Amino acid sequence: MRLELGHVQKAFGAAQALADVSLRASAGAVHAVLGENGAGKSTLMKILSGAERADAGELLLDGAPFRPATPEAARRAGVSIVYQEPLFCADLTVRENILLGSEPLRNGLIDAARSRDIARRALEQVGVSRSFGPETPLRQLSPADRQLVSIARALSNDDCKVLILDEPTSALTGADTERLFEIVRKLAARGVTVLYISHFLEEVELIASEYTVLRDGRSVAAGKVADTTRSELVSLMAGRTVTELFPRSERAPGDTALEIRELAGRRLPKSATLTLRRGEVVGIAGLVGSGRTELLRAIYGLDPRRAGQVLVAGTAVAAAPVALAARKVGLLSEDRKGEGLAESLSIAENVTLSGTGQLGPWGLALPATSRSSAARWIAKLGIRCRGPEQRVRALSGGNQQKVALARLLEQDVDVLLLDEPTRGIDVGSRADIYRLIDELAARGKAVLMVSSYLPELISICDRIAVMVRGSLGPARPARALTEHALLLEATG
Amino acid sequence: MGALKDLLKKPWVGPFLALVCVYALFSALTPDTFLRTLNLVTMLRQTAVVAIAAIGMALIIIHGGIDLSVGSTVALTTVVVAKCLQGGASPATAILTALALGALAGALNGALVVGLRITPFIATLGTMSALRGIAKGLADEQKIDAPARGLDNWMAVIPGERLVPYGVWLALGAAVVCALLLGYTRFGRHAVAVGSNELTARLCGVPVARVRLMIYALGGLLAGLAGVLEFSTLTVGDPTDSVGLELEAIAAVVIGGGSLSGGQGSVPGTLIGALLLTVIKAGCTHLGMPNWIQEILTGAIIIVAMTLDRARQSTRD
Numbered sequence: 001m002r003l004e005l006g007h008v009q010k011a012f013g014a015a016q017a018l019a020d021v022s023l024r025a026s027a028g029a030v031h032a033v034l035g036e037n038g039a040g041k042s043t044l045m046k047i048l049s050g051a052e053r054a055d056a057g058e059l060l061l062d063g064a065p066f067r068p069a070t071p072e073a074a075r076r077a078g079v080s081i082v083y084q085e086p087l088f089c090a091d092l093t094v095r096e097n098i099l100l101g102s103e104p105l106r107n108g109l110i111d112a113a114r115s116r117d118i119a120r121r122a123l124e125q126v127g128v129s130r131s132f133g134p135e136t137p138l139r140q141l142s143p144a145d146r147q148l149v150s151i152a153r154a155l156s157n158d159d160c161k162v163l164i165l166d167e168p169t170s171a172l173t174g175a176d177t178e179r180l181f182e183i184v185r186k187l188a189a190r191g192v193t194v195l196y197i198s199h200f201l202e203e204v205e206l207i208a209s210e211y212t213v214l215r216d217g218r219s220v221a222a223g224k225v226a227d228t229t230r231s232e233l234v235s236l237m238a239g240r241t242v243t244e245l246f247p248r249s250e251r252a253p254g255d256t257a258l259e260i261r262e263l264a265g266r267r268l269p270k271s272a273t274l275t276l277r278r279g280e281v282v283g284i285a286g287l288v289g290s291g292r293t294e295l296l297r298a299i300y301g302l303d304p305r306r307a308g309q310v311l312v313a314g315t316a317v318a319a320a321p322v323a324l325a326a327r328k329v330g331l332l333s334e335d336r337k338g339e340g341l342a343e344s345l346s347i348a349e350n351v352t353l354s355g356t357g358q359l360g361p362w363g364l365a366l367p368a369t370s371r372s373s374a375a376r377w378i379a380k381l382g383i384r385c386r387g388p389e390q391r392v393r394a395l396s397g398g399n400q401q402k403v404a405l406a407r408l409l410e411q412d413v414d415v416l417l418l419d420e421p422t423r424g425i426d427v428g429s430r431a432d433i434y435r436l437i438d439e440l441a442a443r444g445k446a447v448l449m450v451s452s453y454l455p456e457l458i459s460i461c462d463r464i465a466v467m468v469r470g471s472l473g474p475a476r477p478a479r480a481l482t483e484h485a486l487l488l489e490a491t492g
Numbered sequence: 493m494g495a496l497k498d499l500l501k502k503p504w505v506g507p508f509l510a511l512v513c514v515y516a517l518f519s520a521l522t523p524d525t526f527l528r529t530l531n532l533v534t535m536l537r538q539t540a541v542v543a544i545a546a547i548g549m550a551l552i553i554i555h556g557g558i559d560l561s562v563g564s565t566v567a568l569t570t571v572v573v574a575k576c577l578q579g580g581a582s583p584a585t586a587i588l589t590a591l592a593l594g595a596l597a598g599a600l601n602g603a604l605v606v607g608l609r610i611t612p613f614i615a616t617l618g619t620m621s622a623l624r625g626i627a628k629g630l631a632d633e634q635k636i637d638a639p640a641r642g643l644d645n646w647m648a649v650i651p652g653e654r655l656v657p658y659g660v661w662l663a664l665g666a667a668v669v670c671a672l673l674l675g676y677t678r679f680g681r682h683a684v685a686v687g688s689n690e691l692t693a694r695l696c697g698v699p700v701a702r703v704r705l706m707i708y709a710l711g712g713l714l715a716g717l718a719g720v721l722e723f724s725t726l727t728v729g730d731p732t733d734s735v736g737l738e739l740e741a742i743a744a745v746v747i748g749g750g751s752l753s754g755g756q757g758s759v760p761g762t763l764i765g766a767l768l769l770t771v772i773k774a775g776c777t778h779l780g781m782p783n784w785i786q787e788i789l790t791g792a793i794i795i796v797a798m799t800l801d802r803a804r805q806s807t808r809d
Binding site: 300302321322324325326331333335338339340341342343344345349350352353354355359360363364365366367407411 | 675676677678679680681682684685688689691692693694695696697698699755756
């Protein structure tokens with residue numbers, strides 16, 4: 001057995017993050033670690049990668065006790081982690097990033113020849129050769145390529161025994177995901193144990209051979225992926241039977257809410273024409289980098305428009321967020337931490353942040369009013385928190401996303417532009433968000449949503465348009481579309 | 493109990509306790525002179541100018557900016573007030589001119605930051621030098637003697653008649669107004685939001701450019717007000733006055749819980765910070781300590797305050 005964990009415990013203050021976790025992963029296995037956000041996956045990974053120390057329990061690596069005190073110690077022992085959002089020094093080159101903290105020295109100076117060699121070999125292992133090299137500044141790399149660099153960094157340690165991948169595909173397109181899977185399979189064939197954390201059960205079925213499910217800080221189930229159905233896994237993760245992941249009420253599309261005519265941004269999109277009606281959910285599919293996010297940003301005036309028009313309820317609107325917010329259009333950013341939320345502010349402050357909200361007469365903004373508004377949304381959307389005064393930073397991804405949505409609802413927008421509304425959040429929160437979107441549409445709101453997760457697009461949208469290299473295709477009824485057809489079109 | 497707990501969570505509680513400790517320390521060391529009412533009043537009087545400048549700085553820092561031109565603006569205003577009075581203008585005209593000029597200088601900073609997208613540090617570094625130059629040019633590089641026409645009264649302590657000078661009340665008034673503005677108005681909320689995460693604010697439809705411009709103008713206005721009080725204290729227009737005032741103002745904001753990355757800070761905390769700086773200075777003087785010890789002590793206090801604040805922050809979430 002490569003990695004054996006027995007009854008691992010970890011508490012942060014009063015909160016028991018891990019109550020009792022056991023896990024057994026064999027050499028050369030791809031072992032999926034499943035669980036909703038807050039189940040304890042990140043804490044467990046932090047313990048394995050040396051960022052935190054376990055309070056109690058047994059940890060064995062190749063049969064020997066394994067208690068890394070620092071990430072560096074874990075790395076030397078052969079356990080490396082690739083984080084969901086890899087931290088990187090954008091001003092350094094690929095090679096410098098790979099070797100950061102473990103630069104080979106000669107006479108106190110960096111041994112240039114050896115460091116080039118290590119970087120080259122590491123990059124070869126992940127099969128990178130075409131788009132960038134060791135001397136490319138990291139700034140120039142796409143998120144997908146950065147992820148590969150991050151994996152290369154993990155592999156630059158020669159005796160990498162366990163590689164932890166935390167939500168590795170959340171920023172990747174289909175083709176990049178394929179490439180990643182190939183690398184993972186190759187590593188597993190070489191005997192590396194891969195701990196694979198993902199919310200996407202389809203991926204888990206494709207890539208993992210065994211799994212462990214965590215719930216509320218305990219390992220509640222483990223087994224072979226081939227012997228377990230997807231719905232069993234979902235139920236294990238949620239701790240309840242999730243009957244309706246994609247609810248769908250009767251929707252009656254009404255007047256035109258948003259019209260986009262020949263819209264072009266500075267670089268992307270090249271051309272987009274679309275009509276969105278009230279009481280309708282329209283999805284935009286496409287590869288990462290095809291211009292879907294840029295389309296939403298151009299509509300909302302966050303990026304400049306080069307050409308075209310945006311009409312809200314029949315009237316042209318200037319390209320400025322202030323103007324669109326005033327016409328009751330709201331945008332949910334894909335970049336929750338960087339843009340979507342002011343993380344250092346409280347839930348109450350975030351929910352009522354909108355420039356158009358009224359929190360009292362004469363331009364007053366009374367804290368009590370915003371607290372009670374927030375309390376209402378916390379109850380309505382089931383946001384798990386200590387109260388309206390809690391800072392957003394301390395919430396889980398799913399709950400943060402609910403806060404961001406609550407802001408749009410508090411603003412009482414008629415048109416919602418949602419960019420990857422369920423990225424990186426757990427199954428339970430995802431179901432909540434699908435239900436909310438469905439409810440909003442049924443109440444006559446118009447929803448335009450971008451997603452890379454095709455099952456959700458097909459299940460909750462009325463119509464779907466595909467973005468291909470900056471050009472938006474026609475929106476067609478979702479019922480008639482399949483994942484396969486959408487993928488073909490997106491890559492065409 | 494809950495109310496007390498809420499109170500303890502306020503960001504200015506730490507600095508306040510520090511102020512109490514430092515005050516108690518000096519009172520114990522020099523009980524004969526330090527505890528006198530007159531000393532207390534003198535300290536308040538000495539704090540007024542820095543406090544008003546620091547309140548403006550607090551607004552600017554909380555909204556994610558910085559203003560290095562405050563000292564120059566103050567010097568320029570003293571010159572302008574003196575010029576006006578010298579030319580026969582009424583005190584009211586002189587004051588209004590000074591305030592308008594301050595606001596204009598602030599708006600200029602705002603315009604440079606918003607319009608030309610220059611980082612606040614650099615933009616105000618430029619205006620710091622330029623405004624100082626204008627003040628010197630306007631004054632022919634000399635102090636300007638002018639008839640004070642009652643303006644000198646504003647900062648005067650008249651024993652038996654008026655113990656607390658008008659200037660102190662003015663500073664307190666400015667603090668109350670700005671604290672309410674920040675905590676209880678939409679504009680204030682927007683300023684905090686811009687400081688906390690500008691992108692989010694923009695996404696939410698907050699008119700970011702307008703908020704920035706107005707905050708800088710407001711900071712300039714307060715610097716102008718500080719300049720008027722500085723003139724009252726000096727009773728001359730001095731283009732070389734208040735060099736480094738901006739650093740004292742920044743120190744006051746930071747001691748009071750402000751963060752230079754924006755989104756955090758408070759007006760009460762800033763006032764406490766300004767008072768703390770004065771108490772240290774006055775206390776050292778009472779103890780007969782040389783100036784250089786005061787400066788070392790002030791530096792140490794700033795760093796200790798920061799360290800404690802960091803520790804407090806990390807236990808908060």
